[in-house]
Amino acid sequence: SYVLTQPPSVSVAPGQTATIRCGGNNVDSKSVHWYQQKPGQAPVVVVYDDGARPSGIPERFSGSNSGNTATLTISTVEAGDEADYFCQVWDGSSDDIVFGGGTRLTVL
């Protein structure tokens, strides 16, 4: 089955840019979606189809997908961005929806 790999943690100072990567074999052949999950809350999609933003999500959140790595970029990080972030794809070869293991973003 398809595997998505994320670093367990990323730390960044307020006002800086956070980069969260999601690795998968030829992941650029798939559409990658990103979710933010704050403690005690359900996940919320922040980027879909590699780089599109749902209404209400700040422009500070952006995404890209190339080769074997998809990337979620959060610019001008705020304390309120501290959360777990998960990437997700549809794997047509196994007919399964696959999530990455998640990355905890810590704002220093």
Place this chain on the structure above:
Amino acid sequence: QVQLQESGPGLVKPSETLSLSCAVTGFSIDAGYYWGWVRQPPGGGLQWIGSMFPDGSPYYSPSLKSRVTISKDTSKNHFSLKVNSVTPADTAMYYCVRSATFLTDGCYFDSWGQGTLVSVSS
């Protein structure tokens, strides 16, 4: 605005059946979207369990399909999840979810319930 709300027992004994319901308000489950379930063990990651077509036809994750049933009750605008023969490994927060597409690259979950925690223990 669509809202999803899970309900069901918080404690299930090993080998028994876990049964949950998801009540949907603000949107008809017959209106062309796809409805499903995702779970998350304590401190762990997300796992898709399965989803349902608008006509009620289910589709399950290969890793769970032998133990899972998803069905809908249109008269009440809710849908349900059953997981058979549970073990402690099935202990998780269970979320009901909605997606606009399914079986495509564009499939993602745009609405989530708040989740309900189910523990499997004797």
